[in-house]
Amino acid sequence: MNEQHILDMTDEEYDTWFQKATGSNPNGFSEEDLISQLSDAIRCDVKERKAEYYVRLANMSLAMADKTLGCQSIVATSLVHVKH
Numbered sequence: 001m002n003e004q005h006i007l008d009m010t011d012e013e014y015d016t017w018f019q020k021a022t023g024s025n026p027n028g029f030s031e032e033d034l035i036s037q038l039s040d041a042i043r044c045d046v047k048e049r050k051a052e053y054y055v056r057l058a059n060m061s062l063a064m065a066d067k068t069l070g071c072q073s074i075v076a077t078s079l080v081h082v083k084h
Contacts, residue, residue: 021059034060 009017037060041053 018063031064034064 044050
């Protein structure tokens with residue numbers, strides 16, 4: 001698989017990657033979206049889906065941290081759910 005490094009992405013490529021990684025809409029998301037995602041994860045009984053919810057929540061949290069810092073520096077790239 002040929003993955004592009006986050007630092008080499010154009011703004012458009014990053015936006016596409018970010019939306020896919022976080023499941024967010026183009027308008028961004030809010031703290032309420034984080035709470036909703038956590039609620040979904042807590043209530044889910046299917047282990048694989050629960051893990052996906054937590055990974056999505058972590059990615060959303062990283063993006064919110066980056067946004068809070070005003071994109072001064074990269075906080076982290078992303079967490080990827082890999083089935084072991």
